[in-house]
Amino acid sequence: MNRKEMLSILSENGLTRFQKDVLMETLSIPKGKTATYKEIAAKVGKPGAYRAVGTALKKNPLPIVIPCHRVIKTNGELGNYSGGGTKRKKELLKSEHAIL
DNA sequence: TTCCTGACGCTCG
């Protein structure tokens, strides 16, 4: 799936531009790596909107292609995850060797 | 338009 298709799907799901930016940044996180809510917010040009980032990730229409589980809290905690809870999030990260 | 809520962060005690 290419970037154009992604954006198209995101638009069809009624996501705002900000939310799409957040999801696209999340998509750019390499396998085995993690990013914090704050980093994602900074990348979309709004360092203070880390809270809105969580809202955007929650709306993620493609949890399979968009690795929202790679976005964690600044203090190292995993944070929440709509695709199956923090437990599921942890399992996913472990399978990618993103965490121990 | 205004108010409330949320997958969070930072400071202060």
Place this chain on the structure above:
DNA sequence: GCGAGCGCCAGGA
């Protein structure tokens, strides 16, 4: 080092 409170920004009703 830890917990409580306040602040932050975007979206939805």
